[in-house]
Amino acid sequence: MIAPDVKKLVKDIYPADDVSDAAEDLLAYSYDATGAETAPELVAYPRSANQISRTLKLANEHRFPVTARGAGTGFVGASIPAHHGVALVMTRMRRILEIDEENLTALVEPGLVTGAFQKEVEKLGLFYPPDPASLNMSTLGGNVAMGSGGPRAVKYGVTKDYVLGLEVVLPTGEIIRTGAQTVKSVVGYDITRLMVGSEGTLGIITKIRVRLLPLPESVRTALAVFGDAKGAAEAVSKIIGDKVIPRTLEFMDKESVLAVEKLIHAGLPEEAGALLLIETDGSSQSAESEMNIIMGILDKMNVVEVRVAGDEEEADTLWKVRRSLSQAVMKIRPSKLNEDITVPRSRIPDLVARLSELSSRLGTPIVNFGHAGDGNMHVNVMTDKNDPAEYEVARKAVDEVFRICLDLGGTLSGEHGIGTGKSAYIEKEIGKKGVDLIKRIKSAFDPNNILNPGKIIPEEGK
Numbered sequence: 001m002i003a004p005d006v007k008k009l010v011k012d013i014y015p016a017d018d019v020s021d022a023a024e025d026l027l028a029y030s031y032d033a034t035g036a037e038t039a040p041e042l043v044a045y046p047r048s049a050n051q052i053s054r055t056l057k058l059a060n061e062h063r064f065p066v067t068a069r070g071a072g073t074g075f076v077g078a079s080i081p082a083h084h085g086v087a088l089v090m091t092r093m094r095r096i097l098e099i100d101e102e103n104l105t106a107l108v109e110p111g112l113v114t115g116a117f118q119k120e121v122e123k124l125g126l127f128y129p130p131d132p133a134s135l136n137m138s139t140l141g142g143n144v145a146m147g148s149g150g151p152r153a154v155k156y157g158v159t160k161d162y163v164l165g166l167e168v169v170l171p172t173g174e175i176i177r178t179g180a181q182t183v184k185s186v187v188g189y190d191i192t193r194l195m196v197g198s199e200g201t202l203g204i205i206t207k208i209r210v211r212l213l214p215l216p217e218s219v220r221t222a223l224a225v226f227g228d229a230k231g232a233a234e235a236v237s238k239i240i241g242d243k244v245i246p247r248t249l250e251f252m253d254k255e256s257v258l259a260v261e262k263l264i265h266a267g268l269p270e271e272a273g274a275l276l277l278i279e280t281d282g283s284s285q286s287a288e289s290e291m292n293i294i295m296g297i298l299d300k301m302n303v304v305e306v307r308v309a310g311d312e313e314e315a316d317t318l319w320k321v322r323r324s325l326s327q328a329v330m331k332i333r334p335s336k337l338n339e340d341i342t343v344p345r346s347r348i349p350d351l352v353a354r355l356s357e358l359s360s361r362l363g364t365p366i367v368n369f370g371h372a373g374d375g376n377m378h379v380n381v382m383t384d385k386n387d388p389a390e391y392e393v394a395r396k397a398v399d400e401v402f403r404i405c406l407d408l409g410g411t412l413s414g415e416h417g418i419g420t421g422k423s424a425y426i427e428k429e430i431g432k433k434g435v436d437l438i439k440r441i442k443s444a445f446d447p448n449n450i451l452n453p454g455k456i457i458p459e460e461g462k
């Protein structure tokens with residue numbers, strides 16, 4: 001608990017409109033997309049690095065926890081103030097400070113919504129590729145802190161590939177700059193990379209310098225329906241194996257297709273057992289010729305139906321199938337355990353087969369979709385959290401999903417991170433020595449463990 005006199009010291013850092021301990025505000029910042037709930041004791045909406053620095057200095061002096069929060073769309077509980085304390089909601093720091101058209105970089109504040117930033121740079125013929133499906137809600141600061149990715153990662157990489165430098169307030173209150181304004185820089189340890197994906201445990205990001213690309217002239221979109229998941233998974237391996245890198249290669253299994261069809265009536269064929277949403281981009285000529293190569297590959301496979309969009313409106317209709325998924329699967333069961341395991345792309349057919357066997361063996365619905373082009377599969381174990389017996393089977397299924405993933409040479413999370421949701425599992429992937437090193441890095445940055453405690457590293461007894 002923060003003592004009342006200490007709370008007052010924190011409140012004094014902020015104008016009255018930028019700080020609150022009203023019950024509705026504490027509740028609003030007590031959860032993320034996992035639905036778990038732990039409330040902060042005070043919410044502050046900083047507008048400067050200096051305010052954050054003063055807050056963190058007080059936190060060290062009086063030993064209360066501080067947790068940064070973007071839009072709260074995370075899937076692993078990373079922004080939930082697990083030990084209460086102060087929630088720093090970053091959404092009032094949302095300016096674009098500079099778009100440098102000559103050097104193809106931009107300097108932004110962390111509370112800016114990713115999709116809004118993309119629209120601004122696109123007006124200038126520029127392109128910021130990282131595209132988490134939450135891009136119209138989530139913030140750039142959250143994306144950097146989680147190392148987020150999206151459908152375009154298969155060709156363009158993920159957030160970490162675009163961050164050149166940061167301004168960060170360290171847990172002890174010092175303000176530092178990492179990286180450079182240049183595309184290359186090798187001065188000292190790569191603290192920028194360490195901050196990306198650190199889930200708000202090593203510092204609070206207050207400025208982000210990102211790299212931009214020229215906006216591709218043309219995009220081609222197609223949807224291919226397969227009789228079964230194995231066929232679609234093999235097509236993914238074949239397309240990549242033939243050295244074509246589409247900008248998007250999204251997979252949906254039969255359960256996903258059925259759920260979407262029920263919700264939006266897209267007219268998908270009854271015999272659909274899986275589908276791929278495929279995009280190519282570049283100059284009009286290269287987008288077209290790459291799509292033609294892919295169509296040639298699909299011609300030789302057992303495909304039920306292929307739809308190629310003739311214009312942007314038709315492309316949007318095809319994307320609707322993918323975008324409706326999150327809503328559609330919730331009609332299967334009221335709760336889901338959503339994991340984003342990633343395996344080497346060539347192992348996708350094995351992964352799909354083993355997940356199907358697991359679902360039949362445990363009698364638990366498992367819905368699989370995701371960014372198959374980079375091996376990142378969203379495995380949704382559908383359950384009812386209010387039914388203890390059903391939930392226990394679902395938890396067991398998750399244990400097995402992770403075992404299968406590691407067995408296939410994969411990683412526990414491609415983009416959602418660890419937070420509290422997966423901290424119990426990380427030792428299985430990185431080993432005890434790896435966990436110990438993370439603990440030592442954390443304590444070098446944050447000797448009093450005041451910044452977002454309880455995340456990534458498993459806590460005693462939890």
Ligand SMILES: Cc1cc2nc3c(=O)[nH]c(=O)nc-3n(C[C@H](O)[C@H](O)[C@H](O)COP(=O)(O)OP(=O)(O)OC[C@H]3O[C@@H](n4cnc5c(N)ncnc54)[C@H](O)[C@@H]3O)c2cc1C
Nearest residue numbers: 070071072073074078133134139141142145149200205415
């Ligand atoms: C419908 C939906 C679709 C999604 N799709 C994807 C997807 O395709 N790909 C993907 O990768 N993720 C996806 N996500 C997960 C989520 O959107 C991402 O993790 C996103 O980057 C979180 O951003 P946020 O602004 O909501 O951050 P929050 O959830 O508020 O915070 C996430 C973490 O970042 C830290 N943080 C936030 N701001 C700062 C800061 N300024 N400095 C330091 N730390 C900070 C927080 O402390 C916390 O640890 C999806 C979520 C939803 C709900």
